[in-house]
Amino acid sequence: MNTDRSSENFMVHDIMMLRPEYNRANFILIDRGILCDHNTKVTVHPCNWDGCMMHIAVEHKQVCKHLQQHHGLNTTSPTSDDMQQTTCLWTACLGAHMKLENLPRHMLLSHLGVRWICSTCGGSLSREDAFRRHALERPGCQYAKPVVKYGDGSLVIDNSVVLDGGWSASQKVRVTVM
Numbered sequence: 192m193n194t195d196r197s198s199e200n201f202m203v204h205d206i207m208m209l210r211p212e213y214n215r216a217n218f219i220l221i222d223r224g225i226l227c228d229h230n231t232k233v234t235v236h237p238c239n240w241d242g243c244m245m246h247i248a249v250e251h252k253q254v255c256k257h258l259q260q261h262h263g264l265n266t267t268s269p270t271s272d273d274m275q276q277t278t279c280l281w282t283a284c285l286g287a288h289m290k291l292e293n294l295p296r297h298m299l300l301s302h303l304g305v306r307w308i309c310s311t312c313g314g315s316l317s318r319e320d321a322f323r324r325h326a327l328e329r330p331g332c333q334y335a336k337p338v339v340k341y342g343d344g345s346l347v348i349d350n351s352v353v354l355d356g357g358w359s360a361s362q363k364v365r366v367t368v369m
């Protein structure tokens with residue numbers, strides 16, 4: 192079950208051995224799929240899942256993809272086996288238990304620090320659907336726009352400067368080839 196992950200680790204290790212300057216201090220590793228799904232800018236955050244060395248895009252869909260591709264967890268259409276509780280392996284999470292399908296939401300809220308801020312009243316909501324409900328229900332906020340705020344450690348990658356195949360000197364981004 193963990194074959195994907197060990198090959199990934201091996202590849203990261205390889206890059207570092209071949210090019211010692213690509214150490215954790217001066218580059219970040221992201222999945223090529225993140226760039227394919229975004230035309231311009233994308234916000235990423237380090238993944239602290241059980242020693243993971245990559246950055247993940249801070250979006251529900253991308254968190255699901257990352258968990259599936261790099262940690263072998265299918266959160267979008269769990270099989271009956273997966274319906275049981277899973278344990279969050281994020282560093283310092285103290286092993287929170289939850290249903291597998293709730294894991295991406297937990298990561299966005301608790302570990303990636305995403306908040307939806309109401310442009311009218313400044314209210315801080317935990318999710319987009321909560322913001323929508325807020326805008327509908329709170330008098331005066333019906334024309335509000337959400338401002339998405341990202342947690343500490345997030346950074347924005349400008350897709351237009353990342354070369355295909357993947358190294359951006361200006362942004363210190365290395366894209367995995369998958």
Ligand SMILES: [Zn+2]
Pocket residue numbers: 238239240243244245257261262
């Ligand atoms: Zn990860």
Ligand SMILES: [Zn+2]
Pocket residue numbers: 279280281284287297298301302
């Ligand atoms: Zn957690």
Ligand SMILES: [Zn+2]
Pocket residue numbers: 309310311312313314325329332335
């Ligand atoms: Zn509001």
